[in-house]
Amino acid sequence: MLKSPVVLVHSIHPRNFRNLKSSPTEFSEGANFISGANGQGKTNLLEAIYWLISLRGKRGNIQDAISKGEDWFSIDGNLTFGDLKHTVSLRAEGRSKKLLIDGTTPKRRRDYLQLVLAVDFFPEDLLILIMEPSLRRRFIDLACVQYFLPHEEVLRKFKRVLTQRNSLLKMPGGPNMGVLQTFDTPFAESASEITSARLNLLSQLGKRTDEIFREGIGEKYIAALHYHPSLKNLPDSADFEKQFEPLEFRNKYLEALERSRGRDIDAGRTTVGPHLDDWGMSLDGKPVRTFASRGEVRSAMFALHLARFDVLTGKRGIEPVVLIDDVMSELDSKRRARVLELLPKGQVFLTACDPPPEVVKFASDFAHFEMTAGEVKRID
Numbered sequence: 001m002l003k004s005p006v007v008l009v010h011s012i013h014p015r016n017f018r019n020l021k022s023s024p025t026e027f028s029e030g031a032n033f034i035s036g037a038n039g040q041g042k043t044n045l046l047e048a049i050y051w052l053i054s055l056r057g058k059r060g061n062i063q064d065a066i067s068k069g070e071d072w073f074s075i076d077g078n079l080t081f082g083d084l085k086h087t088v089s090l091r092a093e094g095r096s097k098k099l100l101i102d103g104t105t106p107k108r109r110r111d112y113l114q115l116v117l118a119v120d121f122f123p124e125d126l127l128i129l130i131m132e133p134s135l136r137r138r139f140i141d142l143a144c145v146q147y148f149l150p151h152e153e154v155l156r157k158f159k160r161v162l163t164q165r166n167s168l169l170k171m172p173g174g175p176n177m178g179v180l181q182t183f184d185t186p187f188a189e190s191a192s193e194i195t196s197a198r199l200n201l202l203s204q205l206g207k208r209t210d211e212i213f214r215e216g217i218g219e220k221y222i223a224a225l226h227y228h229p230s231l232k233n234l235p236d237s238a239d240f241e242k243q244f245e246p247l248e249f250r251n252k253y254l255e256a257l258e259r260s261r262g263r264d265i266d267a268g269r270t271t272v273g274p275h276l277d278d279w280g281m282s283l284d285g286k287p288v289r290t291f292a293s294r295g296e297v298r299s300a301m302f303a304l305h306l307a308r309f310d311v312l313t314g315k316r317g318i319e320p321v322v323l324i325d326d327v328m329s330e331l332d333s334k335r336r337a338r339v340l341e342l343l344p345k346g347q348v349f350l351t352a353c354d355p356p357p358e359v360v361k362f363a364s365d366f367a368h369f370e371m372t373a374g375e376v377k378r379i380d
Ligand SMILES: Nc1ncnc2c1ncn2[C@@H]1O[C@H](COP(=O)(O)OP(=O)(O)OP(=O)(O)O)[C@@H](O)[C@H]1O
Pocket: 017, 018, 019, 036, 037, 038, 039, 040, 041, 042, 043, 044, 045, 063, 064, 065, 066, 067, 068, 326, 353, 371
């Protein structure tokens, strides 16, 4: 079998990025473990790597990431992707980002994004199954983009149409009906693409999550993912065998817009669409949110994230950089060991305040770093 191209981060040099200092550090091509007390910059380092590979933030926007008192940040990195070593440089200021690959602006950012992949699990991702639906929609939409990069444009188009339609619905004296109807087709088209992409991905994730949850981590319940659409007559479970085509939903959305037009005008907003859908996970048919113990929620989240890593890695044909920020500590040692075995092969960055014993054993190519006041130093 052909080996997939790997993505590796050899070193990064952040400037004006949160509390990070630019220290000359060579990372291991295997496992990198970063320990350090609270508030030293462990999460910031993983976030800087995430920025460089995804060209987007994990926590907040450009302004949040710029060091206090500065007005831009940059991250330079030596990376391997597409079987070659490259220098990648990202500079962000105001709302704009500038990317240089080997000193040259790429024709399309997507050409770069297509060759690199970072899969991540940050502490805030632990809340996805139990907090508000907007977090779940964001999670699945971002996963759809990582699965198929042009999906980003579909999401942008949908957001634009929804915003315009909602402003029209809010007009004093009510909207012009003719103008309102011109939004039906573009709305139905992008809404149906989002819905089918989510269902197709959730169906793949559902199967893999259950395998990992029971066989990989050793839990006892059957895990399943469910989709809860705002659109009537849609299957509400993602446990399907078939592949969904956007066309299947287009007419359903057109009918739904027709049916809800009066309600939308009264409400002053669009009351049907993927912006209102939700999804969730069940264990033996009972919702994780209200049924699972804290440890089981954690296991379920690990199973879901590992499933996402697997599905994305398989689809993209790339060995990604794996970023795991401080989410191992509450797992017991048996589960921790199993989760480490289930990580994708390739380069891994793991953080925790103190190194758990399983971590030290888990890779032969292993480097241990200490983070102190934004400066990362290799200690063994
Ligand atoms: N824009 C910014 N400018 C300057 N400092 C910042 C900025 N954003 C965050 N920080 C600081 O970075 C520090 C390190 O944050 P980080 O989240 O990386 O810590 P950590 O090592 O992961 O800690 P923990 O173990 O508590 O998760 C924090 O003390 C925070 O105040």
